[in-house]
Every structure is written in C-alpha cells, then in structure tokens.
Amino acid sequence: KVRCTDDLYENNTRTTERLLEAVTTQGAELTRFVLLSSYAAHGPRDDPRPVGADDPPEPRSHYGRSKLLAEEVTLARAKNLPVTVLRPPGIYGPGDTRLLPLFRGVQRGLVFIPSSRGLASWLHVDDCCDALLAALTTPHPSGRVYLVDDGRPRSIDQLVSSVAGAIGRDPSVFHVPLWGVNVVASLNEVWSRLSGRPGLLTRDKIRDLTVPNWIGDTGPIRRELGWTPKREFNAGIQEMTRWFVERGCLSPNE
Numbered sequence: 001k002v003r004c005t006d007d008l009y010e011n012n013t014r015t016t017e018r019l020l021e022a023v024t025t026q027g028a029e030l031t032r033f034v035l036l037s038s039y040a041a042h043g044p045r046d047d048p049r050p051v052g053a054d055d056p057p058e059p060r061s062h063y064g065r066s067k068l069l070a071e072e073v074t075l076a077r078a079k080n081l082p083v084t085v086l087r088p089p090g091i092y093g094p095g096d097t098r099l100l101p102l103f104r105g106v107q108r109g110l111v112f113i114p115s116s117r118g119l120a121s122w123l124h125v126d127d128c129c130d131a132l133l134a135a136l137t138t139p140h141p142s143g144r145v146y147l148v149d150d151g152r153p154r155s156i157d158q159l160v161s162s163v164a165g166a167i168g169r170d171p172s173v174f175h176v177p178l179w180g181v182n183v184v185a186s187l188n189e190v191w192s193r194l195s196g197r198p199g200l201l202t203r204d205k206i207r208d209l210t211v212p213n214w215i216g217d218t219g220p221i222r223r224e225l226g227w228t229p230k231r232e233f234n235a236g237i238q239e240m241t242r243w244f245v246e247r248g249c250l251s252p253n254e
C-alpha cells in the first residue's frame with residue numbers, strides 16, 4: 001500500500017539498489033543475496049500457460065515494473081555477488097491482513113469481487129519462507145530466477161468458496177465489472193490523498209487484479225533446490241480464520 005506511484009519505486013527498486021550498494025562498499029562476505037520479488041514482475045497472461053523465468057517479462061502495473069527493476073539491479077551483480085531472485089504469487093497465511101476485507105464480507109454474507117474468469121496462483125507464507133531458506137542454503141549458480149507457488153491455481157470464486165467454507169457461511173457473491181472496480185479504485189485514491197494514508201485498492205492494483213491468469217512454472221526450483229510446497233490451501237485459509245478470530249478481527253463461528 002502506497003500513497004503515490006513514486007513510493008513503489010522507492011520501496012521496491014531504490015531500497016534494493018541502496019542495500020546492494022551498502023553490501024558492496026562494506027565488503028560484507030555473503031553466502032547469498034536473495035531478492036523476494038513478485039509474479040507481478042513478469043506479469044499475467046491472457047492464456048493459462050505457465051510462465052517461465054526465461055519468458056520476456058510484461059509487467060502491467062507500476063508495482064510490477066518496480067519489482068522488475070529491482071530484479072535487474074540485483075541480477076546486474078550476479079558476476080561479482082552470489083544472487084538469486086524468487087518470484088512468489090499472492091502470499092497468504094496468519095499475519096496477513098490484506099484479505100481481511102474478503103473474510104469480513106463472507107462473514108457478513110455479502111461479497112463484491114472483480115469479474116474475472118482467470119486463474120491465480122497462491123503460496124502459504126510458511127512455504128514462501130521454506131523457499132527462501134532453500135535459496136540461501138542449497139548451492140546453485142548465481143543469477144537464477146525462480147517462480148514459486150503451490151501448484152494449484154484458483155479462480156477468485158474458488159478463493160471465496162474456500163473462505164466461506166472456513167467461516168461456515170454461504171454468502172451472496174456479486175461480480176463487479178471492470179468499470180465499477182475502477183470507479184471504486186479512483187475514489188479510494190482520492191481518499192488516500194486527502195487522508196495522507198496509503199490505500200490498498202488503486203487503479204494500478206486493478207491492472208494486476210483484472211488480467212486473467214497468474215500461473216508460473218515452478219519446475220526449476222523443485223528440480224534444482226529440492227523445494228516443494230507442503231501447506232494445503234483450504235487448511236491455510238482455516239488457519240487464517242482462526243488467527244483473525246483470536247485477534248477479534250472476525251466474530252467466532254456460532
């Protein structure tokens with residue numbers, strides 16, 4: 001969440017650049033520098049073909065471009081510094097509040113979601129941490145880019161269904177057309193500017209949310225680093241539900 005577009009490049013690109021510069025000038029001895037990037041760096045696709053790390057990147061949003069630039073800054077050091085880039089999809093699990101509005105909507109019995117027929121990949125936070133550890137501890141060439149997800153892309157309706165099953169509700173679901181989502185995002189941007197607080201839903205975010213498919217080829221990291229996801233999606237959503245209830249973010253199931 002950011003207040004303006006430039007904050008994306010400050011947070012994702014220039015921060016990475018300064019960190020790498022600090023590592024170089026301080027002469028630190030690193031086993032491996034791992035950059036946690038994003039599927040947004042390579043961008044979504046109109047067809048459901050899994051995207052590989054060697055496919056030409058086509059980020060649709062400033063967020064994705066800021067992540068891709070951070071990757072380029074990192075990979076430019078590959079000859080002098082052992083570096084690796086990990087691209088995860090949407091990360092979920094206890095501690096993440098970005099999906100809380102969806103959970104609350106399901107509990108209220110009314111959910112508004114963008115119209116989309118595509119599929120999106122997900123990754124539990126624990127599996128993401130395992131991938132980071134594998135990149136840090138398993139020998140491999142410098143400059144590798146790995147995509148990571150749980151191997152089971154889902155539609156947004158399947159996501160809602162998983163949340164509904166965890167909460168024990170059968171909500172009414174309304175699919176909002178693209179123009180309606182853009183109106184809401186524009187209003188949210190105005191509120192963000194007036195309040196000085198970053199907003200989650202922006203027109204830049206919509207460029208990623210409304211494109212059909214976010215599916216990656218995770219074969220390379222499985223073969224080369226021996227990483228495999230272990231967390232089942234529905235169990236992870238139930239875990240999130242309990243976490244929200246314990247902190248008073250959701251009402252206990254009756």
